[in-house]
Amino acid sequence: MGQSSVRGDDTRERVPRERSGGATAAPAGGGTRGGGRRRGHGKPRKRRILRWTALTVSVLILGTGGAGYLYYEHLNDSIKREALNLGGKKMAGHKANAAGQTPLNILLIGSDARDTAANKKLGGGRAHFDGPALADVQMLVHLSADRTNMSVVSMPRDTMVKMPKCTAPDGTEYAASTGRMQTNLSLDRGGPGCTVAAWHELTGITIDHFMMVDFAGVVSMADAIGGVPVCVDANVYSRNSKGEGSGLKLREGTTSIKGEQALQWLRTRYGFEDGTDLGRTRAQHMYMNSMIRELRENAKLTNPNKLRKLAEAATDALTVDDRIDTVTDLLDLADEFKKIPTGRITMTTMPTIPYTYDRNRVEPTPGDAEKLFRLVRDDIPLDGKGVKAKPKPPKSKDPVAPVGEIAVIVQNGTGVGGQPTNGRSTSVTASLVAQGFTLARAGDQLTPQEKTTVTYPSVDLQGDAQAVAKSLGVPMSAVKRSTEVTGVTVVVGADWRTGTAYPKASEDDDKAPKSARLSNGADSTDCMHVQEGFTWS
Structure with missing residues (x-):
C-alpha cells in the first residue's frame, strides 16, 4: 500500500506505570424544510414544518410502509453497542433540580484503531496495524438540566491518570492501576466502557452515554454532513522532517473541509500552536463549533436525502452504549442537543501541567482541573451566565473550644x-x-x-x-x-x-478557570495559529 495522505501525527505512545507507584455530529438546530412551497405562498405550510420536526426517524426518512419498517430495522441492526461501564462499578444517578430536571452527560471517544483496510489507509502508522485501539480523542459533552447551555470538556490523550478495574468484552480482567497510566490506554483495557470508568474515577461526573467513532467513521460522517469552514492564520502543512504529521495542507484563511480533509484537521498536532495535544483539542473544538453553526444556519439536514445519508453514516460508524437501543433513541438525543442555543455552547480543555515523572506527558492541574469538574457536576454553566451568587452561611454564635x-x-x-x-x-x-x-x-x-x-x-x-x-x-x-x-x-x-490543604481554586467562585481556554459556539472569527516551521508558500 502506498503512503496514505492521512497518516498519524506521530507514533502511538504507550506509557508504563508511574515509576514511583505512574464527533458526534451536533444535530441540526431547526430551520425550514427546503422546497415543497405552495403556489402563491412565500413559506412552506406550517403543518409541513411541524411534521418535519416532530416525526421519528422512521417516518422522516422512510414513510410508513413495510419497506420503511425494514429500512428502520436495517439502521437499528447497524448500530454497534458495548456496555456503558465494564469496570463493574455502579454509576451514580443524577440529582434532579427544583424543577425535576436532570443534566445529560455523553462521552465522545475517537478510536485510533487500524483494524480495517479503510482505517489502515486513513490512519497510517503501519507498525500499529491490527494493534490495540487507543482512545486518542476524549470529550465529555454536558447538557444542562434545563437545556439552556452545553459544556464540552476535552482531555488530552497523554494525560496521566489512575485506571480503575475493568473487564474487557472477552472476559479479560484488568486490576486497578497502582500508579498512573496514559488515559488513552483505557480503551485497550476494556473498551469504551473502561474509558467511561476512567473519566468517572477522575472527575466524579455521572456519565449517561458514550459514542465512539474510528477514522473511517469520521470521514463518512464528515462527507454526509458536508463542508465545514475552518480557519488558519498562515499556510499550513502538517509534515515534519521525519514525515510525521496528518498531511493537512491548507492555505491561509478560511477553507470548507469535509471527508479525509476533515479527519486530517481533527488529527493535526504538528502544525497547530505549540505542536502539542492542546493545540489539537482546540482545533477539534473549532471544527465542532463551526459544524454546529453550519448545520443550524444553513439547515443542511432539512434535505431528506442528506438526512438519510447521515443516518446511514452515523449508524454504521458509531459504537454506542447499551442504553441506546434504537435509532429513535439517537434521534431523542439529537432533539436534546437542538434545544441548546449556539451562543450558549462552551468548549474547553481540562487544565494540565507537565507530569512529574515524564515532562512529555501531562496531569490535571491541581485546583483548576477539579474546579472545572465541580462546575460540570453541579450543572453550573462554564460561560458564567445565569449563575447566582451563593448566600454565605451564618457564622456560629457558639464559642470555639481550644x-x-x-x-x-x-x-x-x-x-x-x-x-x-x-x-x-x-x-x-x-x-x-x-x-x-x-x-x-x-x-x-x-x-x-x-x-x-x-x-x-x-x-x-x-x-x-x-x-x-x-x-x-x-x-x-x-x-x-x-x-x-x-x-x-x-x-x-x-x-x-491530593495535598493537605483544600484546593482553593475549586471553590473560590463559579467561574471557569482561565487555564481552561474557553471557546464559544457562536464565535465565527476563531482562527488556528500555525506553528513555526510548518508553513509553505
Whole structure:
C-alpha cells in the first residue's frame, strides 16, 4: 500500500506505570424544510414544518410502509453497542433540580484503531496495524438540566491518570492501576466502557452515554454532513522532517473541509500552536463549533436525502452504549442537543501541567482541573451566565473550644465510582494535628462522596466544626449539621484527592478557570495559529 495522505501525527505512545507507584455530529438546530412551497405562498405550510420536526426517524426518512419498517430495522441492526461501564462499578444517578430536571452527560471517544483496510489507509502508522485501539480523542459533552447551555470538556490523550478495574468484552480482567497510566490506554483495557470508568474515577461526573467513532467513521460522517469552514492564520502543512504529521495542507484563511480533509484537521498536532495535544483539542473544538453553526444556519439536514445519508453514516460508524437501543433513541438525543442555543455552547480543555515523572506527558492541574469538574457536576454553566451568587452561611454564635480539645474524625471519601485514593484520611489528619488539633484521628470507615464535608451533630459543636474547616481551607458552605455523626467529622471527598490543604481554586467562585481556554459556539472569527516551521508558500 502506498503512503496514505492521512497518516498519524506521530507514533502511538504507550506509557508504563508511574515509576514511583505512574464527533458526534451536533444535530441540526431547526430551520425550514427546503422546497415543497405552495403556489402563491412565500413559506412552506406550517403543518409541513411541524411534521418535519416532530416525526421519528422512521417516518422522516422512510414513510410508513413495510419497506420503511425494514429500512428502520436495517439502521437499528447497524448500530454497534458495548456496555456503558465494564469496570463493574455502579454509576451514580443524577440529582434532579427544583424543577425535576436532570443534566445529560455523553462521552465522545475517537478510536485510533487500524483494524480495517479503510482505517489502515486513513490512519497510517503501519507498525500499529491490527494493534490495540487507543482512545486518542476524549470529550465529555454536558447538557444542562434545563437545556439552556452545553459544556464540552476535552482531555488530552497523554494525560496521566489512575485506571480503575475493568473487564474487557472477552472476559479479560484488568486490576486497578497502582500508579498512573496514559488515559488513552483505557480503551485497550476494556473498551469504551473502561474509558467511561476512567473519566468517572477522575472527575466524579455521572456519565449517561458514550459514542465512539474510528477514522473511517469520521470521514463518512464528515462527507454526509458536508463542508465545514475552518480557519488558519498562515499556510499550513502538517509534515515534519521525519514525515510525521496528518498531511493537512491548507492555505491561509478560511477553507470548507469535509471527508479525509476533515479527519486530517481533527488529527493535526504538528502544525497547530505549540505542536502539542492542546493545540489539537482546540482545533477539534473549532471544527465542532463551526459544524454546529453550519448545520443550524444553513439547515443542511432539512434535505431528506442528506438526512438519510447521515443516518446511514452515523449508524454504521458509531459504537454506542447499551442504553441506546434504537435509532429513535439517537434521534431523542439529537432533539436534546437542538434545544441548546449556539451562543450558549462552551468548549474547553481540562487544565494540565507537565507530569512529574515524564515532562512529555501531562496531569490535571491541581485546583483548576477539579474546579472545572465541580462546575460540570453541579450543572453550573462554564460561560458564567445565569449563575447566582451563593448566600454565605451564618457564622456560629457558639464559642470555639481550644483546638487541642476538639475531637475530630477524618474519613476517606475519595472512592466515588472506583478505588479510593490511599492515605487521604491519614494525611489530612496529620495536617490537623500539626495545627494543634491533637485529638484528631483517622477513621477506618470509607464514605464515598463527591464533595468534602465537615459535619457536626449539634449546635454546640458548630463553632468547632467551622474552626476545623477553616484550618483545612474547606469552604464554610461545606460545614453542615448531621444526625448521622456523633462528633465533628471530616469526609475527604473526590474533589480533594491530593495535598493537605483544600484546593482553593475549586471553590473560590463559579467561574471557569482561565487555564481552561474557553471557546464559544457562536464565535465565527476563531482562527488556528500555525506553528513555526510548518508553513509553505
